[in-house]
Amino acid sequence: MLTPPVAHPKPYQVPSPHGPRPDNYYWLNERENQEVIDYLNAENAYFEQEMAPVRDLQNRLFTEIKSRIKEQDESVPYRDNGYFYYVRYEAGGEYPIYCRKKENLDAPEEVLLDANQMGEGQAYFQIGGFQVSDDNQLLAFSVDTVGRRMYTLRIKNLATGELYPEQIENTGGEAVWAADNQTVFYSKQDVNTLLTYQIYRHQLNTDPAQDVLVYEEEDNTFHIGVGRSKSREYIFIQMGSTMSSETRYVAATNPAAEFQVFLPREDDHLYEVEHFEDYFYVLSNDGAPNFRLLKTPVTATGKVSWQEIIAHRDDVFLENMELFREYLVLGERQEGLLQLRVMRWENGEEHYLNFGEPTYTAAISINPEFDTTVLRYGYSSLTTPTSTYDYDMGTRTKTLLKEQAVLGDFRKENYVTERLYATAQDGTRIPMSIVYRQGFRQDGSAPLLQYAYGSYGISIDPTFSSARLSLLDRGFAYVICHIRGGQELGRQWYEAGKLLNKRNTFTDFTDCSAFLLQEQYTAADKLFAAGGSAGGLLMGAVINQHPEYYRGVVAAVPFVDVVTTMLDDTIPLTTGEYDEWGNPNEQLFYEYMLSYSPYDNVQAQAYPNLLVTTGLHDSQVQYFEPAKWVAKLRTLKTDHNLLLLHTDMEAGHGGASGRFKSIHDAARQFAFMLLLLGEQ
Known part of the structure; x- marks a missing residue:
């Protein structure tokens, strides 16, 4: 057996209002510490050693997945303000080319941005916001070259192709033009917490240091952004937390005016606004957990003037x-x-x-x-x-x-999809979406990959993946579990999987696993589970509770050190998460979160084979959470199963940039599962 790296324990007490808590691997938080970098590199080297038997398979998987992609491709054009806009890809190109044609699709092509040229020589490259001025002559766009989703805003003259000199750093990525074709609104991020908390107004061809601060958010549980109505008549500042929101607006023709409050924020009231002719249209959950649609005159935005269009339905x-x-x-x-x-x-x-x-x-x-x-x-x-x-x-x-387009011998008739339901411990029916290739036998002989997310009210809908065909064609079934914490079955489905109901998310997943095993869609030596970010937390929780269900687990950028992270309001995005997980400064939430936090509940027991992935520049789940988790697992687990940590030293939360570079992530995960099944 190869010897895995060792992160030496260094005693440390994590402070909290409820007393200190030991954390022997807290030192891995030190991003600039060479010992930390050396450890991550050692884990990467160990990963490569253990995966060596399937290195050729991993390369074949990459080639296989890539071969299904039509390299020279383009999106369906959409018409906006006299132009048709579309994105196209060239053979061999990693990044999109943003284009337009004037008035009709037979007109000459105008290339707005060629991300392949812009990203050349960059280890990471991503274009964020993208908006053209009303006169169609100027383009405001943003780029991220690190992977921490902190964007630099630029402006391009589309007539001459030249870039204006101003470069505005640390923005949230979006940029919104006013109707004068001279004024741009953008958001700024706090460089430590990465929360968007300021909105600025910039005048073309002026020093960004002179930009006007038009709004600053003082509540650090809120994030903010700026946008423009479909009618183009209003500019909106949207502020939101998990349970509350607020919108402010100004006429796009009068960008120097003061923003007006549409409706002051209220506890437990989420709303969003659109404009059409003489009315604002409002999606609101005020007295309507599943939301209702209302309208109100632009001259009277208070609730007293709201008129219901679509009523609430349970x-x-x-x-x-x-x-x-x-x-x-x-x-x-x-x-x-x-x-x-x-x-x-x-x-x-x-x-x-x-x-x-x-x-x-x-x-x-x-x-x-x-x-x-x-x-x-x-x-x-x-x-x-x-x-x-x-x-x-x-x-x-x-x-x-x-x-x-799916190149090769793909025919959709070769695959079958079904809707299944598992019964949770409390009697709730949990829907699942399953797909497999024709000829699948429901006798426990087939491998199966089970996936879920289950947080933030994000619904995981059943969508197609050409990469997934590499598993389906090797006999796998693939299942999405629509567990509580998402919003697939309405707002109550989300409420039943957050805060002090969070454990439902984990038991729903394992109850789905039990159903799949009982009904012989697979067997325990062939059942795999995967989840990322908050879904990685899910993976950590379920293997603490039911490690015996799974042959292998993939935890991508996993949020596993819940309590320590949520106690530290200097860590990016923490304060905006209180309404999702709870504030551990309060005893009730502290104890509940501690009861399921994967890192805190690692114990001396056998665990499934485990692949953990992260990115050194991750802005949402810092790399040290999965690194600490792996280090602690190495110390306590009692089995000889694989435990692998792979850190992308150049990427952030979303993994590698580029449509082909990202295929390596899928090939890596698939090869890990196939290695465990004995394939080479």
């Missing part, structure tokens, strides 16, 4: 809306599935689109124009590649504009 979650001159389109969730509802303003006549699959994803796409009867939407399922449709709301006809 069994339907109102997720989003799209306004057109003649139609209203609503994105709704019922029984965990997304639905698109079309309603005519004139007479209230309405209908739902029919998608014809038991489990799928359908979502409103880019629709920047009011004066059209055509809705652009996206569709995907576990067997259907991502597709773009135009739907004529008047004639009720849909046109497939593009289906994601």
Whole structure:
């Protein structure tokens, strides 16, 4: 056996209002400490040694996954303010090329940004915000070259191709033009906490040091951003925490004016605003956990003037809306599935689109124009590649504009998708979406990968993955567990998996595992689990509780040191998380979080084979959480199963940048699982 690296314990007491807590690996927090870097590099070297038997397989997987991608490709153009905008990729290119054509698709192509040229020589490169001025002559865009999602804002003259001299650093990424084509609004981040907390107004061709601060958020549980209404008539500052929000607005034609408060923030009230003609339209959960839709005159935004359009429903979650001159389109969730509802303003006549699959994803796409009867939407399922449709709301006809190309011998008819339900410990039915290749035998002989997230009200919808075919074609089944903590079954589904209900998220997952084992979709020596970020916390919790269920687990950028992180308000993004996990400065939440925190509950027991991944520059889950977790597991676990830590020394939370570089992440994880099954 190869000898794994050792992170030597160094006694330390983590302070808290409830007394100190020992943490022998706290020293791994020291990013600039060469001993820390040496340890991470040693873990990477150990990973490579242990994975050596499947190195060729990993390379084949990379080539296999890449070979399904149409390298020279482009998105479906959408029309906005007289131009058609689209993104295209060139053969061999890692990054997108942003383009447009004037008035019609036969016009000459205008390249706005070539990210391949811009990212050349960069270990990491990502374009953030992207907005063109009203006169179509200027482009405000942002770039991140580190991976910590701190963007530098630039402005480009589209007529001359030249960049303006100003470079505005540490922004949140978005940029919003006012109607004068001279004024740009942007958000600034705190360099330590990475919270967006300021909104500035910048005048073209001026020193950014002279930019005007128009708003500063003093509550560090809130994050803020800036945007513009679909009508282009208003600029919005949106402030939000997990349980509360607020919007401020100013006319885009008068950017120097003071922003007005649409409705002051209130506890347990989330709302968002859109504008059309004489009204603001409001999605609100005020007295409506699953949200309702209202409108109010632009001259009177207080609740007393709100008029209800779509009432609250206990069994339907109102997720989003799209306004057109003649139609209203609503994105709704019922029984965990997304639905698109079309309603005519004139007479209230309405209908739902029919998608014809038991489990799928359908979502409103880019629709920047009011004066059209055509809705652009996206569709995907576990067997259907991502597709773009135009739907004529008047004639009720849909046109497939593009289906994601999957090269090779892929035929969707070779795969089967189903909706399953497991019964949780408290009797709740937990939906699951499963896909497998034709010929799958439900006799316990097949390997299965079980995935979930289960936090922040984020719904994990069943979508297509061409990379996943490499597992399905090797006999795997793939299951998404729609566990509590997400929002698939409405707001109550989220509430039942957060704060003092968080344990439901973990038991839902293991109850799904028990169901899959009992019904012989797989067996314990072939069941794999995977999750990332908060889903990585999920992985840590379930293997503490039921390690016997799983042959192997992949925990990507896992949030595993919950209590220590949430006690430290200098760590990026911590304070905005109190409404999700609780504030451990309070005894009740401290004890509850301590009861499930994966790092704090590592014990002397056998654990499954484990692959843990992280990025040195991760801005959301700092690298030291998974590093400490692995170090502690090495000390306490009683088995001889694999425990591997892979740190991307150049990337952040989202992994490597570029559409081909990121394939290495998938190939690495797949090779780990196949290694455990004895494949080479």
